[in-house]
Amino acid sequence: MPDKPHDYCGIFGAFNHPDAAILTYYGLHALQHRGQESAGIVTSIFDEQHNRPSMPMHKDFGLVLNVFDDKNIFTKKLKGSAAIGHNRYSTSGSSENPSNIQPFRVHYRGGNLALGHNGNLTNARSLRERFTQEGVLFQSTSDTELILHLISHSKKSNQIDQIVDAVSQITGAYCLVILTDDKLIAVRDPNGFRPLALGQKDGAWFVASETCAFDINDIDYIRDIEPGEILIIDRKTVDTGEMTSIKIPAQKNTSSSGCIFEFVYFSRPDSRVFGENVDKVRRRIGRQLAHEHRLSSFLKHTNDRQPIIISVPDSSNTAAIGYANESQKLGEDCRFEIGLIRNHYVGRTFISPGQESRDLKVRTKFNTVRGVLENRPVIIVDDSIVRGTTSRHLVKMIRKANPSEVHFLASSPPIIEPCYYGMDFPSPEELIANVYDRDINKIAESLGVDSLHYLSPRGLVDAVKRANPSTMEYCTACFTGDYPVPVTSGVDKEENELV
Secondary structure, eight states, rough: OOOEEEEEEEEEEEEOOHHHHHHHHHHHHGGGGGGSSEEEEEEEEEEEETTEEOOOOOEESSSSHTTOTTTTTTIIIIISSSEEEEEEEEOOOOOOOGGOSSSHHHHHTTEEEEEEEEEEETTTHHHHHHHTTTTTOOSSTTTTHHHHHHHHOOOOSSSSHHHHHTTTTOOEEEEEEEEEOOOOOEEEOOOOOOOOOEEETEEEEEEEESSSHHHTOOOEEEEEOTTTEEEEEEEOOOOOOOOEEOOOOTTTTTEEEOOOOOOOOEEEEEEEEEEEEEEHHHHHHHHHHHHHSSSGGGOOSSSSSSEEEOOTTTTTHHHHHHHHHHHTTTTOOOOOOEEEOOOOOOOOOOTTTTSSSSHHHHHEEEEEHHHHHHHHHEEEEEOSSSHHHHHHHHHHHHHHHHHHHEEEEEEEEEOSSSSSSEEEEEOOSHHHHHTTTTHHHHHHHTTOOSEEEEHHHHHHHHHHHSSSSSSSSSSSSSHHHHOOOOTTTTTOOOTTOOO
């Protein structure tokens, strides 16, 4: 398992554009960071040969560029003016099951329907047990399939009512793109754990996990899908600009709980999520880190060389810049430098038996700029520390460049609890903060640094709220154990994997 948290998926939807599948392809390419194991696109078209609506689909394991490497997929197969797409990251084991690749496509009494899901359902176990007792056969091990069963089993006669009925029975984190024969439907859970944005271009409408998927297609961002909103885009929307918006029936103790890790790590810095630019928020987080941990409070000053701030590229770049700039304003003598170079073309590498696999993987992904680091105090800024294995090997690499001292700052608090809302973390006993009983000095020693400093939970929330002064509240469960939605019945996405 990689030594960073992972989001489960990225989703994209298009309605009323002649190149819907191609725009979805580019949107998924921009969202590749949200899932690299599989990708898929479904379109909606009227099949004149058979005189019925049809939903062509193409999906497979691999990156977007690999899955859709034949232009005939778009010219001959994925026709139609509406489409949805999905990138997927999965937990161990399930990545080998082709039945779990989304979007899912079904035909039932309401017609054709395709669905892509980003998130994790916390009542998946109870729903699966219920359907199992009813004799339902499952084609996948993903909790996304449960939503399709809820729609098909609904006693409502209208398709939209069936969808409302279904989502009112699920809890947890979910952003959905649903394609029917004549509609594109976007759904965001009442807590708003994951981001979902609405865009427009040339009379066509789009939804995406992040606005970077709009930028690549020159689509104008309109607004976010609201927490608890079911937004229906159809021909009336195209003709009049009017959309039907339905609120998911209220669930107890529902309040906004946007995943704060979207700002810390997941989202691209050029995206706008939860109503604000990610780059702006990350810089503010770095500034807060500078106030909580002044350079002068921990530097040893083993020589007179100017301290340098380096990031672990790429997700911590802007936080490191924010830390360096704010430190200078506070009178600290330092500067930001590029001390680590990242190789962006690293795929799966073969590791021979007996080799230090983790060390080699880190060295294939990063290399040091020795002339920048040598004989200087080095302050490493990273977005988070999960298991600490990658951080440990990075520090080892940096030490070989002979810096005078090495300090590590994390622009988030210690991760102490698992996530049940769409992030994939190691088990609690594998988290480095728990391995060393949350003793910062022991963690620092294990990483091989002179000192280690985390941003406080309160400081993180304050920094995000100052940068994004909305009414949005944030989920910090992985740092605090304070879960906004009960998780006693929650399961991982692929707990039911067949072996």
